[in-house]
Amino acid sequence: MITSSAPGKIFLFGEHAVVYGKTAIACAIDLRAHVTVEEAPTVQMKGPGGSVDLNPRKHPYIYSVVEKFKGFTDVTGVNIDIHSDIPVGSGLGSSAAVTIATIKALDAYYGTNLTLEDIAHMGHQVESEVQGRASPTDTFVSTFGGMVQIPDRKKLGFYDMLIVIGNTGKFSSTRKIVSNVAALKERHPIVIGQIMDTISAISETGIEFIQEGDFHTVGELMNINQGLLDSIGVGSKELSELVYASRKAGALGSKITGAGGGGCMIALCEHKNLSRVAHAIKRAGGDSFICRTSHVGVRIESK
Numbered sequence: 001m002i003t004s005s006a007p008g009k010i011f012l013f014g015e016h017a018v019v020y021g022k023t024a025i026a027c028a029i030d031l032r033a034h035v036t037v038e039e040a041p042t043v044q045m046k047g048p049g050g051s052v053d054l055n056p057r058k059h060p061y062i063y064s065v066v067e068k069f070k071g072f073t074d075v076t077g078v079n080i081d082i083h084s085d086i087p088v089g090s091g092l093g094s095s096a097a098v099t100i101a102t103i104k105a106l107d108a109y110y111g112t113n114l115t116l117e118d119i120a121h122m123g124h125q126v127e128s129e130v131q132g133r134a135s136p137t138d139t140f141v142s143t144f145g146g147m148v149q150i151p152d153r154k155k156l157g158f159y160d161m162l163i164v165i166g167n168t169g170k171f172s173s174t175r176k177i178v179s180n181v182a183a184l185k186e187r188h189p190i191v192i193g194q195i196m197d198t199i200s201a202i203s204e205t206g207i208e209f210i211q212e213g214d215f216h217t218v219g220e221l222m223n224i225n226q227g228l229l230d231s232i233g234v235g236s237k238e239l240s241e242l243v244y245a246s247r248k249a250g251a252l253g254s255k256i257t258g259a260g261g262g263g264c265m266i267a268l269c270e271h272k273n274l275s276r277v278a279h280a281i282k283r284a285g286g287d288s289f290i291c292r293t294s295h296v297g298v299r300i301e302s303k
């Protein structure tokens with residue numbers, strides 16, 4: 001029996017722009033997906049009611065991972081059991097964390113000796129196939145941990161940041177939201193293209209202030225980024241309510257993280273304001289919890 005785990009992620013800046021090759025800054029957080037694999041007669045998924053054969057419609061990401069392993073190793077029967085503390089469909093990279101942790105567990109189980117680069121690359125292929133379009137961000141962060149700059153695939157090291165996550169509780173499918181933005185960009189290529197360029201500039205400027213530890217300015221740039229995400233149609237009434245409630249309660253900056261349309265927002269806070277911001281988000285109708293950035297990427301937890 002082998003267990004692996006991989007982290008979820010937040011976007012400090014640059015989601016959606018990164019799909020068009022612009023710069024984004026993302027960071028692993030201390031919420032993780034755990035995947036346990038053990039011998040079984042066929043390739044199965046463990047669920048609440050017991051183990052069932054892997055179903056591509058129910059588990060498209062896991063199915064795609066297994067199909068890739070069939071391309072380079074003898075895939076004998078294996079039972080895959082997933083336990084994740086990452087809210088699903090909430091912009092925190094649950095699909096990437098589950099994908100990367102599954103790749104890592106199967107790599108150890110079948111002895112295929114994949115490098116971290118191989119794992120990140122395979123994970124990106126999986127997300128792209130399942131979602132129709134995906135940047136490498138989520139899977140790269142889940143693989144390497146820490147803070148990263150995409151598309152340059154630069155590992156920026158680790159910056160200890162306290163984040164309040166506000167969850168609207170509204171599921172949003174990354175695939176659908178990303179395709180909506182693509183359609184908008186088709187209709188207004190110059191305008192949306194310039195918005196993506198501006199988001200890219202925010203990411204590139206933001207790196208310097210993160211490295212200097214100037215989190216007041218990082219927060220200001222997050223707020224500007226949030227306005228631009230609203231302009232490409234990925235905001236929502238619920239997300240805006242949580243964003244403005246967190247700012248009123250003292251957040252340095254707050255914005256959507258991930259695909260938007262529902263899901264989560266993040267608020268960058270000083271330690272003294274964490275609980276006040278978390279309570280303000282709850283009063284505004286969201287669920288809130290405090291998380292920390294993490295330097296830990298995908299790893300084997302036990303063999």
Ligand SMILES: Nc1ncnc2c1ncn2[C@@H]1O[C@H](COP(=O)(O)OP(=O)(O)OP(=O)(O)O)[C@@H](O)[C@H]1O
Nearest residue numbers: 082084088089090091092093094095173174258259
């Ligand atoms: N615990 C889990 N077990 C099995 N599959 C999971 C689990 N968590 C997430 N998934 C898969 O990931 C899908 C959600 O991925 P999606 O990309 O839509 O949202 P997300 O990754 O949480 O948010 P974002 O991509 O915006 O960061 C689920 O529909 C499911 O297929």
Ligand SMILES: C[C@@](O)(CCO)CC(=O)[O-]
Nearest residue numbers: 015016134135137258259
């Ligand atoms: C919306 C998006 O930029 C982030 C989803 O977490 C899509 C992607 O990067 O694949």
Ligand SMILES: [Mg+2]
Nearest residue numbers: 093095096174
């Ligand atoms: Mg996802």
